[in-house]
Amino acid sequence: MGLRFTSVVPADLAEVFAWHTRPGALSRLIPPWQPLRPVAEATDVRDGTAVLGLPGGLRWAAEHQADGYDAPYQFVDQVVSQPFAAAVPWRHTHRFTSEGQGSTRITDTVDTPVPGFLLRSMFRYRHNQLAEDLASAARARTWRGGPITVAVTGSSGLVGTAVCALLTTNGHRVIRLVRRPPRTRDERRWDPAAPAADLLAGVDALVHLAGASIAGRFTERHKENLRASRIGPTRLLAELAARSGVETFVCASAVGYYGNDRGEQALAEDSDRGDGFIADLVAEWEDAGRAGAGAGVRTVSVRTGIVQSPRGGTLRLLLPLFAAGLGGRIGSGRQWLSWIGIDDLADIYLRAVLDETLSGPVNAVAPNPVRNSEYAEVLASVLHRPALLPVPALGPRLLLGDQGAAELALASQQVLPARLAALEHRFRHPGLEVALRHLTGHRQLETAVR
Template structure:
């Protein structure tokens, strides 16, 4: 028994094969709804092995078989970890065939007793992800030309994991700035309070994603951590980037800039700032990043909306509730939700790195914001569950406090990606249902 899945991607054969051989391919191809954590990627498609962590302490080790390897044509991996191999057979053959000089047929054949109905969503996801990543990397190459060396803080987070894999599979070199010892190749130790001299030597671009989570009760200590982990470290890193002659500094930011509730006003990058703690933080945060612009560095502040992925953020919490039929709108459900898929988020950061037409604040949101009640209806529909349990506003207030509830759980911001539209940026998943079906395997 097994499954065979085949599709044609719009890229030359060698480019498609090389994409699979680069670091990050396993990250980009692993569906986010699966309970897998990548421990180690294969160093070689000929004879390396990849390791994934599963629940209950299990490990999935995929061994590549040299006897089945054919350059630019095929490679094979087999399950080779105890105790899984004693109860489950898995042999996965990856084949690549020339259609014409600009198109490649990719075929996955898996010999396994796992039912096709379980595997089909995974391979649908993998093939779509491959095609869309190659398309994104094509427009990035047209804008950028040569591959870059990009230093990234927060590379292990939700956005950082997706972005670094998108960069490395596209042929760019990523240097991870880590706050502990630099124990692995491609890492440099970074002290947010005092970046070391030479930290950014040889770096073309910086992506700064690090910062304490905003989620939580807005106590004085939590607010100090949110502000302190962003403003000071960003200013110091921006200065280090300017001193090192880095070409572009891309900093995370947030649509919290616009305030907790602007009614039905459609907000773009030229809209005035709002009021409240998060607006104050984002204003200072962006000013800290913008200091590098005084020295000629192109600075982009990515004002991100609510990122959709079951691996993190709000959807990670909502998915099990809605899957159990316990989901519902928050309050009256009239709040505007400006959302964005995780892969579109990575694309926006890639665009910020390579497109010299972008500078200053850039709204990283899908072009179709929805109200909370509409989000609830769509998520429940994707999961084929009812949404019969509305959450009264008192619930978030008890959990997050009055201020935290107003600025996070009950926030209402109707934001549009005006600057991205002006440069002709195309979203992979511009509508919410398509985005949720992609990341939830539905």
Template sequence: MSLKFSSVVPAPLDEVFEWHARPGAIARLSPPWPPVRVGSESGSLRDGRAKLIFPGGVKWTAEHRAEGYRPPSQFVDRLATPGLSTVLPWRHTHRFEADGPERTVVTDEVDTPLPAVVLRSMFAYRHRQLAADLAAQHRYRHEPMTVAVTGASGLVGSALTALLTTGGHRVVRLVRREPRTRDERTWRPADPDRDLLAGVDAVVHLAGASIAGRFGERHRRAVRDSRIGPTRALAELAARTPDGPRVFVAASAVGYYGADRGDEVLTEGSAAGRGFLADVVTDWEEAAAAGGDLRVVRVRTGLVLSPRGGVLRLHHPLFAAGLGGPLGEGRQWMPWIGLDDLTDLYLRAVTDERLAGPVNAAGPDPVRNAEYTRTLAAVLRRPAVLKVPYLGPRLLLGETGARELAFADQRVRPQRLLDLRHVFRHRRLDQALAHVLATTTPDTAGEPG
């Protein structure tokens, strides 16, 4: 059976084809809802191989076929995993056709026995993602840069590095082990090598221990120690490296504002709050300021929406099973942001000299927990009536964790981005959730056909 999925991308033919040939393309096109990860990327659309890893170690090997390689109009891959390819034949032809100088018709033609209903949401996601990535890279177009990234293997880091490399930039991953490729450098957080950032144009510092967990003394120490000292050491190194970075972009968090701000609208000019996380984030941002005369951007991030990590990774299976519900009375504000909107913001922070200082990384339409609950349940077409009492998160996270994470109340407004007329991919919560959960809202229902 041959299935076709087509859409029009507002970008020139050559640009669209080249995007697919760059490192990171398969990661950017892989939907976040199936439990699949990229094992390896293809080095060539002509005759390379890429591998996807399924649960249980099952490998999907996509082999590019030289006879189908016709740049910039077409490339072909087929399933080449021994055994699997016999029971599930798969041949995927990627076609590109100019529709004027600034538009390209993208068509995926798949020969497979799988029914269209199984594949439709995946290809709808791929086409939306391709168009949105190209649009973001066009908005923040810049001559190719070398960007050093800590935390590159994490949820945000892996998405961001792929966005950067498909945009033509080089990413140097700062890792805490011996390098395995020429694009890795060993980073000692407490005492980084003096040449670590030589030849680097920008630093994106994402590394830090997860704040998820029970807030005992050991956890608090890990959260704090993984952020303050390493950030200061890296920022100071960036500032004194002669041929080093011009911009230092550091992760931060809306925890800066404290856990209980009620209906107060929180912009970048609002005062810091009180509590453990507020103190940690304040010191974290001060450490980033050690970048001195560099342009320093501090990205105060809200709840990042992706089923691959963060709060949605926990909520998705519960709500999908009809076991979700509001936390307490559900009146606490939840500053959320889609993962792709967050990576767009980091791309902008690296390339746009107008961004400096703190920037709130949150969607322009914050919601209370009760509305978040209703929206997620509606997107998944499930009920959500099981109210979660305060005792539950308290048992899991401790008193501090329950108050400062689960029941944090922060009405964050991305004023700096709004002032710059920043383009959000998803301004509404239902749109953001639908995009990453294999479903649609009325505004996102136009799928490739």
């Protein structure tokens, strides 16, 4: 019973150990297909306690053991919360050994009655994720060496959670701009309609991710909510960034800028704007974000494709259907789908914050868009299921209305990351199959594992 899992990562011992001690490490290592979320991270891997939330209000609390701490070689945690401590004893030893030449062997040993084969996909994901995050951090240091302070709106959302954890494990301080009373020293209350004059005091970069979800029927009320949550708040933040001496303003945007159907045209950042409500909304949104550019604020608009993560978005909706063998293409299946894995998207935000050569619109999409029918086939193959039940175009129209279906479920945009390609940006998962295998726990480890 239990498991021993080991691999070698291309980073030195001190950096690997330090990465595990930083805020966000727990969030970065939890497999996205598992129903777990960080409730509280350990303040110290010597003797702190980490708490994970599970469905039904259950809590998994793991207490770090002082007698197992030996920096930078080892730390140990053990489950202490009931009913798990009694029913599923769990002691996890994290061991780090220098392999020389900037490489470190990581060995996870879990003493538990849980059979090892049930744990293998989780630890395969963790080791892959760690190796990729350390490589990402090494690239980031070439753009900017020292730590900075980054304010983030929308920090609790799907993208915000990934971006904040990646920033903090890179050693940067994140200040979360929240609309409720602050609970920690790294939170500040943000009123979107009237941000406080000192909201961005001491901030080097601002990442703006907040905005109402675009999903839903395109009623006049829904469209007005989308405008109200984006245009005004974005302009006010951009203007405040300029007055506060913020160096960089990175704002979320969308590939909807190019319109809902551009045929077979390959779309780059300099392509013309398309037609439709979303195209108009995105253009106005990006214009609001440029309000501080005249005062010298480096401004980046991250035109995001269809984000892939089991924790949210379309993949979260599709996974249960495809796992049950009920998935298939939507409509004709000929529409182009410009997608991006959640970790590649977080990398792009990290680069936008740190790389001073990057400004203006940036297409945050993988370099290999696929048609909807191919997406369905790949997802089904990864899950070892057929993709035999197509969804007729009538289905999205009934749910979203004609306009919502045309601009969301049936939209077709072949968008390419031209700006990033010119910078030789490295994608973790440039191909859809590898991305989905990693995100769903069906990927083989690419480094040495026993």
